[in-house]
Amino acid sequence: MNAWEVNFDGLPGLTHHYAGLSFGNEASTRNQFQVSNPQRAAKQGLLKMKALADAGFKQGIIPPQARPNVSVLRQLGFDGSDEQVVAKVAAQAPQLLSAASSASSMWVANAATVAPSADTLDGRVHLTVANLNNKFHRATEAPTTEALLRAIFPDESRFAVHRALPQVAMFGDEGAANHNRLGGDYGQPGLQLFVYGRDERQETQPQRYPARQTLAASEAVARLNQVNPSQLLFARQNPAVIDQGVFHNDVIAVSNRQVLFCHQQAFVNQPALMTELARRIPGFMPIEVPTARVTVADAVATYLFNSQLLSTPDGSMLLVLPAECETNPRVWRYLNELLERDNPINELKVFDLRESMANGGGPACLRLRVVLTDAEYRAVNPSVLMNDTLFATLNDWVDRYYRDRLTQSDLADPQLLREGREALDRLTQILQLGSVYDFQH
Numbered sequence: 001m002n003a004w005e006v007n008f009d010g011l012p013g014l015t016h017h018y019a020g021l022s023f024g025n026e027a028s029t030r031n032q033f034q035v036s037n038p039q040r041a042a043k044q045g046l047l048k049m050k051a052l053a054d055a056g057f058k059q060g061i062i063p064p065q066a067r068p069n070v071s072v073l074r075q076l077g078f079d080g081s082d083e084q085v086v087a088k089v090a091a092q093a094p095q096l097l098s099a100a101s102s103a104s105s106m107w108v109a110n111a112a113t114v115a116p117s118a119d120t121l122d123g124r125v126h127l128t129v130a131n132l133n134n135k136f137h138r139a140t141e142a143p144t145t146e147a148l149l150r151a152i153f154p155d156e157s158r159f160a161v162h163r164a165l166p167q168v169a170m171f172g173d174e175g176a177a178n179h180n181r182l183g184g185d186y187g188q189p190g191l192q193l194f195v196y197g198r199d200e201r202q203e204t205q206p207q208r209y210p211a212r213q214t215l216a217a218s219e220a221v222a223r224l225n226q227v228n229p230s231q232l233l234f235a236r237q238n239p240a241v242i243d244q245g246v247f248h249n250d251v252i253a254v255s256n257r258q259v260l261f262c263h264q265q266a267f268v269n270q271p272a273l274m275t276e277l278a279r280r281i282p283g284f285m286p287i288e289v290p291t292a293r294v295t296v297a298d299a300v301a302t303y304l305f306n307s308q309l310l311s312t313p314d315g316s317m318l319l320v321l322p323a324e325c326e327t328n329p330r331v332w333r334y335l336n337e338l339l340e341r342d343n344p345i346n347e348l349k350v351f352d353l354r355e356s357m358a359n360g361g362g363p364a365c366l367r368l369r370v371v372l373t374d375a376e377y378r379a380v381n382p383s384v385l386m387n388d389t390l391f392a393t394l395n396d397w398v399d400r401y402y403r404d405r406l407t408q409s410d411l412a413d414p415q416l417l418r419e420g421r422e423a424l425d426r427l428t429q430i431l432q433l434g435s436v437y438d439f440q441h
C-alpha cells in the first residue's frame with residue numbers, strides 16, 4: 001500500500017514562557033524566569049512547517065491548548081469568576097499559575113503514540129493519547145489532546161483515538177518521543193520499538209533525574225494500538241543518560257525506515273539490541289555516534305538526535321536540525337562527515353527554533369509523525385494541512401493576537417486569558433475544528 005509520513009507540528013501557544021517546570025530537562029531548569037517571546041516562538045514553528053511543506057513533505061498543524069487552564073485551577077480550590085481564579089492563584093501560588101499556563105502542548109511528539117494501519121490488527125490507524133504523568137503541567141494536556149486528535153482524525157472507520165492511560169506513575173507515558181518505527185516503505189508492516197526508562201518490577205533506576213516512561217505503559221499502549229505482536233520490541237533507555245538530561249528517547253535517537261541514528265550510549269545492552277534489530281529489519285542500518293566524537297553532554301546541548309530524519313522521493317534522507325548543532329564545532333564536523341559517508345543521509349536543513357529549544361524542545365519534539373495511506377490522508381480534516389494560504393492566514397493571526405514578550409508576572413494579567421480565548425476561538429474557525437476547548441462548551 002502506498003503511504004506517506006505526515007508530520008503534524010504543534011504550534012506554540014500565546015502563554016509560551018520559561019517556568020522551569022521540568023526537572024530532568026536541563027534547558028527548562030536553566031532558563032527558568034527568562035523572558036520569552038511567544039510571537040517569535042509561533043513564527044519559528046510556522047516557518048519550519050512551511051519550509052518542509054514547500055520542500056514537498058506532507059505537513060499538518062496541531063493547535064495550542066487554552067491556557068491558563070482555569071478548570072484545573074478550580075480543581076485545586078481557587079474559586080470565583082475565571083478572572084478571580086487567576087487573580088487568586090497569582091497572589092497565593094504563582095508557580096501553580098505558571099504550570100497551568102504552560103504552552104507545553106506545543107511538543108506534540110508527546111501528544112500520543114501512533115500505529116500506522118499496516119501494523120495494526122484491525123487495519124485502522126491507532127493513536128493513544130499520552131498521560132504525561134511525570135509532570136503536573138503536562139499531565140493536564142491529555143483531555144484536550146484527545147479532543148483535538150478526534151477533530152483532526154474524525155473518521156472512526158479509519159482512525160481509532162484512545163484516551164490516555166490511567167494517571168498514575170506506574171503507567172507514565174510520554175507518547176511518540178519514546179517510540180520508533182523501523183522498516184522499509186511506510187506502507188509496509190514495520191517494527192515498533194518502544195523505549196522505556198523505568199520498569200517498576202525490577203532493575204536499577206536513574207539516580208538523579210526521573211525516568212518518565214514505564215514498560216507497563218509501553219505495553220498498554222501497544223495493546224491499545226493493536227500492534228501486531230510479531231512487530232513489537234521493547235528496549236530500555238540507558239539510565240545513565242537519563243541522569244545526564246536525556247529525559248525522552250528522542251533526545252538520543254531518531255529513526256526513519258531502515259535507519260536508526262543514535263548515540264552509542266542510548267540503550268541498555270545496545271550491541272544486543274542492534275543485533276536483534278538487524279535480524280528483524282531487512283537492510284537495517286544503525287548509525288551509532290561514538291562518545292569519542294560527540295559526548296552525551298554535546299547531544300543534550302545541541303539536540304543533534306532531536307532531529308527529523310525525512311525521506312526524499314529519490315530514497316535519500318534529509319536531517320532537519322536545530323541551529324544549536326551548527327554552532328557546536330564537534331557536532332557540526334560530525335554531521336558534515338556523515339554526509340560524505342555511505343548512508344542515505346545526504347542533506348542537512350537547519351532551523352532557528354530557539355524559543356522552543358530553551359525549554360528543551362527541538363525539531364522532533366515539535367512534530368507528531370503519522371504514517372497514512374492515500375485514502376487515510378484524504379480522510380484527515382483538510383483545514384489543518386499546511387499550504388501557502390494557511391501559512392499566510394496563521395501568520396496574520398499570530399501578529400494579531402500574540403505578545404512579543406512574556407514573563408511569569410504577566411500571567412496574572414486577566415487580559416491574557418481573554419486574548420487567548422478570543423485567539424483560539426478564531427483558530428478553531430480557521431482550522432474548522434468545531435468546539436474543542438472547555439471554554440467553548
Ligand SMILES: NCCC[C@H](NC(=O)CCC(=O)O)C(=O)O
Pocket residue numbers: 017018019020021022025028029102104107109110138177247248359360361362365
Ligand atoms: N519533547 C520536549 C518536551 C519539553 C518539555 N518542556 C517543558 O515542559 C518545559 C516547560 C517549562 O519549564 O516552562 C518537557 O520537559 O516535557
